[in-house]
Amino acid sequence: xxGCTGTTENGVLVWGQLPGATMPAQFTAPxxxxxxxxxxxxxxxxxNQITSFTKGKPPAIRTGVNWGSSNSFTVSHPAPVHVGVKxxxxxxxxxxxxxxxxxxxxxxxSWANAMLSREGAGIVLTASSTGxxxxxxxxxxxxxxxxxxxxxxxxxxxxxKRPISKLASLIKESNAFxxxxxxxxxxxNARGTSCYQYDMAFVAHQSIWGTILHEIGHNLYLYHPDDxxxxxxxNAKNLMWSDSxxxxxxxxxxxxxxxxxxxxxxxxxxxxxxxEKRDCLDEGTDDNKxxxxxxxxxxxxx
Amino acid sequence: xARSLAASLAILGGCILVMTTGCYKSQPRxxxxxxxxxxxxSVKRLWLRQTCDTNQEGQLEAQLxxxxxxxxxxxxxxxxxxxxxxxxxxxxxxxxxxxKEAKGYNADVSEHVARxxxxxxxxxxxxxxxxxxxxxxxxGRRLLEQVAADSQSPFSHNAQLALQALLxxxxxxxxx
Numbered sequence: 001x002x003g004c005t006g007t008t009e010n011g012v013l014v015w016g017q018l019p020g021a022t023m024p025a026q027f028t029a030p031x032x033x034x035x036x037x038x039x040x041x042x043x044x045x046x047x048n049q050i051t052s053f054t055k056g057k058p059p060a061i062r063t064g065v066n067w068g069s070s071n072s073f074t075v076s077h078p079a080p081v082h083v084g085v086k087x088x089x090x091x092x093x094x095x096x097x098x099x100x101x102x103x104x105x106x107x108x109x110s111w112a113n114a115m116l117s118r119e120g121a122g123i124v125l126t127a128s129s130t131g132x133x134x135x136x137x138x139x140x141x142x143x144x145x146x147x148x149x150x151x152x153x154x155x156x157x158x159x160x161k162r163p164i165s166k167l168a169s170l171i172k173e174s175n176a177f178x179x180x181x182x183x184x185x186x187x188x189n190a191r192g193t194s195c196y197q198y199d200m201a202f203v204a205h206q207s208i209w210g211t212i213l214h215e216i217g218h219n220l221y222l223y224h225p226d227d228x229x230x231x232x233x234x235n236a237k238n239l240m241w242s243d244s245x246x247x248x249x250x251x252x253x254x255x256x257x258x259x260x261x262x263x264x265x266x267x268x269x270x271x272x273x274x275x276e277k278r279d280c281l282d283e284g285t286d287d288n289k290x291x292x293x294x295x296x297x298x299x300x301x302x
Numbered sequence: 303x304a305r306s307l308a309a310s311l312a313i314l315g316g317c318i319l320v321m322t323t324g325c326y327k328s329q330p331r332x333x334x335x336x337x338x339x340x341x342x343x344s345v346k347r348l349w350l351r352q353t354c355d356t357n358q359e360g361q362l363e364a365q366l367x368x369x370x371x372x373x374x375x376x377x378x379x380x381x382x383x384x385x386x387x388x389x390x391x392x393x394x395x396x397x398x399x400x401x402k403e404a405k406g407y408n409a410d411v412s413e414h415v416a417r418x419x420x421x422x423x424x425x426x427x428x429x430x431x432x433x434x435x436x437x438x439x440x441x442g443r444r445l446l447e448q449v450a451a452d453s454q455s456p457f458s459h460n461a462q463l464a465l466q467a468l469l470x471x472x473x474x475x476x477x478x
Binding site: 013083087096102104106107108110111114118151154161164174183184186187188189190191193194196197198204206207208209210211214215218221223224227242243244245246247248264268280 | 314327328329330331334336346348351352353355356357358359365367389390392393394395397399400401403404405406407408409417418421422424425426428429431432435459460463464466
């Protein structure tokens with residue numbers, strides 16, 4: 001997306017009734033100016049909602065809009081959501097020692113935040129107060145419950161409730177995305193998996209930058225567009241594309257789900273937007289709490 | 303009647319952070335069926351390039367088994383050959399752009415690009431070995447044994463894991 005700063009645009013999605021328009025209808029206008037949405041009337045099913053997107057802040061939402069009650073509605077964007085990130089090195093490549101890993105991941109963090117800001121994700125990843133990276137190779141070499149994760153297999157023996165709890169009880173921070181750097185994932189050196197966790201992910205030691213952020217995307221309940229019917233609306237530059245050397249953008253539908261899907265870590269684990277959460281199964285099953293489609297773009301992406 | 307919306311940038315109160323400790327729930331698993339790929343080359347390409355298979359675990363492996371005879375020489379070749387130039391070019395373009403966007407501290411861009419490039423190659427080649435751990439075959443097994451025995455190879459560990467998978471019969475399936 002190209003959100004709002006200076007001379008660029010804000011964008012809104014509007015649910016209601018608008019002759020000839022498919023809902024949600026989308027409108028944009030230059031930063032700081034009023035966005036005209038035309039002659040919207042109430043939708044009889046109760047799908048009356050406004051969602052606003054802007055650069056650097058989370059999307060804003062206003063549900064239960066009574067389109068007949070006023071000529072204008074204000075939608076307020078909350079402050080960016082700050083969430084910690086903690087990397088636990090269970091394995092360190094002899095060719096890139098701890099200091100090298102720290103430098104690389106500090107730079108990754110800087111890029112991840114630049115990309116998330118550019119895409120209007122409204123999320124700021126912050127280094128854990130205990131440091132962005134902690135060397136746990138000693139524990140990984142001595143404790144069998146940790147050691148097995150050095151070569152991550154993605155089976156119940158690894159991702160199941162009991163084994164993951166054991167790992168978490170030994171190595172985990174409770175208020176952050178925990179990313180475990182391992183030697184291999186599914187026997188490969190540059191693969192990742194979220195293991196279906198809300199705040200834990202695993203990346204093999206030679207994962208490229210896009211893959212690391214991609215796994216946090218799974219913690220936010222985003223899925224691969226290339227595996228599903230939405231594939232034609234995306235390309236390999238989407239952050240969640242499964243086989244891409246260059247992941248770089250989010251759809252507005254994805255950004256929406258990061259903040260409002262009840263299965264996103266932001267809601268489920270960190271407690272943000274609790275009152276506004278929804279299921280987001282496709283467009284949502286609750287008429288009063290619709291979601292834009294996963295493939296919804298207000299601004300075209302590369 | 304024309305109506306308008308004011309998209310205000312007002313900031314609502316602070317962030318609410320609710321900590322939940324000691325709870326290791328998983329997200330609901332949604333299995334997305336991947337469409338069957340029609341040829342070994344497409345399966346090979348996806349296997350070697352994919353870095354995550356959340357929501358589709360096991361499905362691509364099943365396609366590897368389906369094309370195991372055709373894939374064996376392709377994976378052997380993929381391990382020995384260069385990674386496709388188009389992929390490496392995309393990695394380099396991405397790494398350069400990302401580094402500039404990150405304002406890359408304590409490193410220089412060429413160092414970063416070289417590392418991302420090397421990491422991508424390592425991922426690709428290790429995927430070729432893990433693929434052989436599924437499709438097997440005489441040549442495939444020979445390569446795995448050779449690499450596994452070479453303590454100087456950076457892929458020795460991957461080959462050992464692939465051999466374990468192959469000999470452990472992680473996936474048993476016959477040709478359709």
